[in-house]
Amino acid sequence: MIIRIEAEADVPIYTQLTNQIIVGIARGEIIPGDSLPSVRAFAADLGVNMHTVNKSYHELEKRGIIKIVPKSGAIISPMEQITSEKQQQILSELKPVLAEALVLGVSKKEVQQLVGTILEEMKER
Amino acid sequence: MSFIIFFIVTLFIAVIQTIIPYLVNRTIVFGVSIPEQYIDSKTLKKYKKHYSISVAFFSVMILGSYVLWVLRNDRLDNQVALTGVIIEFALILISLSFYLYYHGKTKQLKQQNKWVENLKQMKVTDLSVRGQDEMLPWYIYLLPIISTAGLMAYTLMNYDMLPDQIPTHWGPGGEADAFTKKTPISAMQLTLVLLLMQSMFLGIHVATKKSGIKLSATSLQASRNRQLLLRKYSSWLLYIVVLAVTMLMSYFQLMTIHPEIGEGSAKMLIPFGFLVLVLVGTLVFAIKVGRSDKELEMPIEAKIMDHDEDRYWRGGIFYFNKNDPSIFVEKRFGVGWTINFANPLGYFVIFLPLIIIFLIAFL
Incomplete structure (x- = not known):
C-alpha cells in the first residue's frame, strides 16, 4: 500500500x-x-x-x-465486536464534520453522495 | 607497469566524471532537486552538456600530456607513479570545480523560475517495498571471515617458516618493497587488517540495508526501480570487492610463508586482475543503476513534487538530516551511497574501523 x-x-x-x-x-x-x-x-x-x-x-x-x-x-488486529461506547464515540466525531458541511452550504443529498462514494472505495470487513 | 595502471585508473575516473550528469537520479541536477515537471528544461540540458564537454576536454588534455611525458624520456617508476597520482587529483579537482559552478547556476535557475512555488510537497513510501528488497543476506559475509580466521591459524602454525623480515607493502608489480622485523604481531598484521576490513564491509552492508528506500511521489515506478537496483547491485559489488580483497591479501600472506608460489607471472597478474575486476565492476554498476530510472514516466497532472530536501545537502554533496534515521542515502552527484553526517552511527561504521586499521599500520 x-x-x-x-x-x-x-x-x-x-x-x-x-x-x-x-x-x-x-x-x-x-x-x-x-x-x-x-x-x-x-x-x-x-x-x-x-x-x-x-x-x-x-x-x-x-x-x-x-x-x-x-x-x-x-x-x-483482527476485527472485534464493536462496543456501544466506541460506536458512540465515532458518532460524536462524525457529527460535527457532517454538520460543518451542511453549514457551509453542501446539500444533504450531496453529503449522502459523498459518504456513499467514500464507502464504495472500502470493503466490508 | 606503473604507467599502465595509472593510465587505466585515470581514464576510468575521467569517463565516470564526464558521464555523471546522465547517471544521477532523474530529478536531481548538479545536486539540486528539480520538480519532475521541469526536468526536461532546455537550460538544464545545456548545463549538463557543457559540463560533460568541459570535463571530457580537460581529461583528454591531461591524459594526452601524461602519455607524451612518459614516452618522451625514460622515466623512473616512482616518478611515473607520483605524476599519476597528481593527475588523478587534478582531474577530480577540475570536475569538482565544474560541478560547483553548475550547482550554483542550477540553484539560481530553480529560484528564479520559482519552480517550487504552487507545488504541494509530498513524501511517499510503499509498505510492500521492503519485501521487494533483494540485497544479499548478511551471513554470506561469514564465508570470507571464516577463511581469514583459518589463514590466521595457518600463519601461527607455520610461524617458524616465516622469513625474518615480514613484508608490509607491495609495489604495483606485486613485489614486496617494505619490510619490518618478524614478531608474532607483525606476522599477523596483514590478516588482522583484512579481518577489520571485512567487519567494516559487513557493517556497511547492514547499515545500508537498514537505510531508507526512498521513493519519489512523482515517479513512483522509476524511483522504485532505481532504489531496488541500487541496493541489489551495490550489495553484490561490495561482496565481490570483499572476496577480491580477501583473495589478494590472503595471496600476499601465503606468499610470505611459501615464497615459491610468488614465482612466475601470478605475482603480477593477481594484483592487476584485482584492479581490473574492481574497475569493471564499478563501471557496470554505475551504468546499470544510472540507466534504471530514465524510462519515460507518465506526465503528471497533479500539482505535486517530492519534498524539497536541498536544505539538508551542503553543496549538494554532504547530507546532514538528523530527522532521517538512515545511515546511508543515495548520492546526489554520482552513483552509489553517501553518509548521513547527522547520524552518529555512521561515524561508528565507517571511521572507527579505518582508525584502527591506520593504528595497526603505523604503530
Whole structure:
C-alpha cells in the first residue's frame, strides 16, 4: 500500500500516517494479521523522525487497530465486536464534520453522495 | 607497469566524471532537486552538456600530456607513479570545480523560475517495498571471515617458516618493497587488517540495508526501480570487492610463508586482475543503476513534487538530516551511497574501523 504524506501541511505527519493506515485497512490494501514495517525502516523510508512513526503506532494501538508485539513489530488486529461506547464515540466525531458541511452550504443529498462514494472505495470487513 | 595502471585508473575516473550528469537520479541536477515537471528544461540540458564537454576536454588534455611525458624520456617508476597520482587529483579537482559552478547556476535557475512555488510537497513510501528488497543476506559475509580466521591459524602454525623480515607493502608489480622485523604481531598484521576490513564491509552492508528506500511521489515506478537496483547491485559489488580483497591479501600472506608460489607471472597478474575486476565492476554498476530510472514516466497532472530536501545537502554533496534515521542515502552527484553526517552511527561504521586499521599500520 502506498503512503502519501504532505510534508508542509497543517495536519501533523503522525496524524496523516495514522489516517492513511486506517483507510488502507478499510480498503483491504492491508489486512488483519499483516505486520507494519518496523519503526526504524518506516521512518527511514519516509525520511521522517522515528518519534513520528512511533507516535502514530501508539495512536493506532490505543484505538485498538494494531497490536504492538515486542520483537515482531506492529500487527494489524483482527476485527472485534464493536462496543456501544466506541460506536458512540465515532458518532460524536462524525457529527460535527457532517454538520460543518451542511453549514457551509453542501446539500444533504450531496453529503449522502459523498459518504456513499467514500464507502464504495472500502470493503466490508 | 606503473604507467599502465595509472593510465587505466585515470581514464576510468575521467569517463565516470564526464558521464555523471546522465547517471544521477532523474530529478536531481548538479545536486539540486528539480520538480519532475521541469526536468526536461532546455537550460538544464545545456548545463549538463557543457559540463560533460568541459570535463571530457580537460581529461583528454591531461591524459594526452601524461602519455607524451612518459614516452618522451625514460622515466623512473616512482616518478611515473607520483605524476599519476597528481593527475588523478587534478582531474577530480577540475570536475569538482565544474560541478560547483553548475550547482550554483542550477540553484539560481530553480529560484528564479520559482519552480517550487504552487507545488504541494509530498513524501511517499510503499509498505510492500521492503519485501521487494533483494540485497544479499548478511551471513554470506561469514564465508570470507571464516577463511581469514583459518589463514590466521595457518600463519601461527607455520610461524617458524616465516622469513625474518615480514613484508608490509607491495609495489604495483606485486613485489614486496617494505619490510619490518618478524614478531608474532607483525606476522599477523596483514590478516588482522583484512579481518577489520571485512567487519567494516559487513557493517556497511547492514547499515545500508537498514537505510531508507526512498521513493519519489512523482515517479513512483522509476524511483522504485532505481532504489531496488541500487541496493541489489551495490550489495553484490561490495561482496565481490570483499572476496577480491580477501583473495589478494590472503595471496600476499601465503606468499610470505611459501615464497615459491610468488614465482612466475601470478605475482603480477593477481594484483592487476584485482584492479581490473574492481574497475569493471564499478563501471557496470554505475551504468546499470544510472540507466534504471530514465524510462519515460507518465506526465503528471497533479500539482505535486517530492519534498524539497536541498536544505539538508551542503553543496549538494554532504547530507546532514538528523530527522532521517538512515545511515546511508543515495548520492546526489554520482552513483552509489553517501553518509548521513547527522547520524552518529555512521561515524561508528565507517571511521572507527579505518582508525584502527591506520593504528595497526603505523604503530
